[in-house]
Amino acid sequence: MVTRPVVEVSDLRHAYADGTSALRGVSFQVGDGERLAIVGANGAGKSTTLLHLAGCLLPQAGSVRIAGLPLCRDTLAPLRRCVGLLFQNPDDQLFMPRVFDDVAFGPLNLGLPADEVRTRVMHALAVVGATHLAQRQPHRLSGGEKRAVTIAAVLSMSPTILLLDEPTAALDPRSRRQLIELLQTLGQTIIVATHDLDLVLDLCPRTLVLGEGSVIADGASGIILRDEALLAAAHLEKPLRLQSCPVCRGVSGQAASGCHSSNRV
Amino acid sequence: MARIESSFPDFGYLDSLASRDSPIHRLDPRVKLLTTLLFIVCVVSFDRYALSPLLPFAIYPVVLLTLAKLPPGYLLRKLLLASPFALCIGIFNPLFDRAILLHVGSLEISGGWISLASIMLRFVLTVAAALILVASSGFDSLCLALARLGAPAAFVVQLLLLHRYLFVLGDEALRLARARAQRSFGRHGIELPVVASLLAQLLLRTLDRAQRIYLAMKCRGFDGELRLLRPLRIGATDLCFLIGWTAALLCLRFVGPAPMIGRAIGGMSW
Structure with a gap:
């Protein structure tokens, strides 16, 4: 399954300053171009894992290797170039006065020439379908627009790995659908931490289940997301699409017709 | 708490004014910033009883307000909102400074009252100029101007x-x-x-x-340095604006309009 690992996490441990231990020995590998979902209860360690992969936290024990480079203080700068992190709240990430400036922020810090930056910004905005927002102010955008722009801001640095923390939180269903379709077209290695298991079903062939700081399960999404006992242990529920229809449940034999007629009433 | 709800959208309004278009909006923000700074320095540099020499300075905010097509009512409301701060600074002057400086008929006006009026006048002029600057340039453009000017x-x-x-x-x-x-x-x-x-x-x-x-x-x-990719170019119009207002403001400050007008009238009558 794993071809050439671009992310290698082995026995990663982390405790926060107040003594809460967030990760108690997490190990996994992600291959080039793979799309992995990290799921689990609140406080299971999803965000902490992502923060490590983005170089925002350094391993206290264990190791993280990204594209072959071990994560430590000296390798932070090159590592951040190949990893793009999307924060849960777009407002934390859109800190520049205009959308254009925000998308240009990363490339300008890479020291690219002005023309190259302009091309990259317009290309990234075009990919997420937000070219018309370039001169807008971030606080005047809708939730879906903010999300699209944060993705453009990360794409403009051409990272090889995208880390998404709850990308569909607080999006309306249509914006959520557009986001999923957009993510499906991207060629990068994608790691998503989420509670939205229907998103996992659409986007990620592989799922990693975390519980209390360790890996409970790691395998094909199709199998893990059907395993009700496992999901319950991780404070999760089967994706809605895999659950039986609440209307026609128990009406054996005429499920389809019963379901449709009640929908119409 | 309703006050928070009603006063908050105003910030956004100031921003939306900046995205309008007018000859003043089109000027380079650096030029507007420098002119406004010069205006403020000129206005505050008069001595504390100055009143009449300050009045002609009103021409600057009035001209800019008109050219930038900004709503005067909105700016007046903003001025009113900030006025208590200025009032606090000058409110004790009439108590401490009781020397009579001016007689208007039988009315005796103390230095304290005059300096209070002077403070309020300066407040109105400078804050109006600053508000017009922000409303005609936008906050982010001003920050860019500051950065380009070496802040x-x-x-x-x-x-x-x-x-x-x-x-x-x-x-x-x-x-x-x-x-x-x-x-x-x-x-x-x-x-x-x-x-x-x-x-x-x-x-x-x-x-x-x-x-x-x-x-x-x-x-x-x-890495600590903010890079903004926005072209700023100072053209002929910008230079004219800067030089014109610098000359006018310095004239108002050091020569005063009264002798000039007097000379002009005198010249005509002779």
Whole structure:
């Protein structure tokens, strides 16, 4: 399954300053171009894992290797170039006065020439379908627009790995659908931490289940997301699409017709 | 708490004024910034009893207001909102400075009253000029102008972030205020312990957010220097504006309009 690992996490441990231990020995590998979902209860360690992969936290024990480079203080700068992190709240990430400036922020810090930056910004905005927002102010955008722009801001640095923390939180269903379709077209290695298991079903062939700081399960999404006992242990529920229809449940034999007629009433 | 809700959208309005189009809006922000600074320095540099020499300076805000097609009512309201601060500075002057300086008929006016009037006049002139500057340029363009004029990067970054997160902070304050109103059942007035804990909440949330923003900036290679990709070009119009107003303001400051007008009239009658 794993071809050439671009992310290698082995026995990663982390405790926060107040003594809460967030990760108690997490190990996994992600291959080039793979799309992995990290799921689990609140406080299971999803965000902490992502923060490590983005170089925002350094391993206290264990190791993280990204594209072959071990994560430590000296390798932070090159590592951040190949990893793009999307924060849960777009407002934390859109800190520049205009959308254009925000998308240009990363490339300008890479020291690219002005023309190259302009091309990259317009290309990234075009990919997420937000070219018309370039001169807008971030606080005047809708939730879906903010999300699209944060993705453009990360794409403009051409990272090889995208880390998404709850990308569909607080999006309306249509914006959520557009986001999923957009993510499906991207060629990068994608790691998503989420509670939205229907998103996992659409986007990620592989799922990693975390519980209390360790890996409970790691395998094909199709199998893990059907395993009700496992999901319950991780404070999760089967994706809605895999659950039986609440209307026609128990009406054996005429499920389809019963379901449709009640929908119409 | 309703006051927060009603006064907050105003910030956004100031921003939307900046996105309008007019000859003043099209000027380079550096030129407007320098002219406004010169105007402010000129106005505050008069001695403390100055009143009549200050009046002609009103021409600057009036001309800019007209050319930039900004709504005067809005600016007046903003001035009124800020006036208590200026009033606080000058309010004790009439008490301390009782020397009579002026007789108007039988009315004797003390130096304190004159200096209070002078302070208020300066306040109106300078704050109006600053408001017009922001309303005709936009906050971010002004920050860019400051950066290009050599202001320290840390200062410019602070200003930019302040402006960006004013709205986010305002929203957060609004939510806190609503949550409080929801459960205080129409009781009005300020309950200090409640307000204190609301403010503490706001501070903690802000610190958390600051941490996340800093991480987001680090993730995208922030190294302390803010780079903005925006062309700024000073053209002939900009130069004319700068030189014209510099000359006019310096004339008003050092020569005064009265002798000039007098000479002009005198010249005509001879």
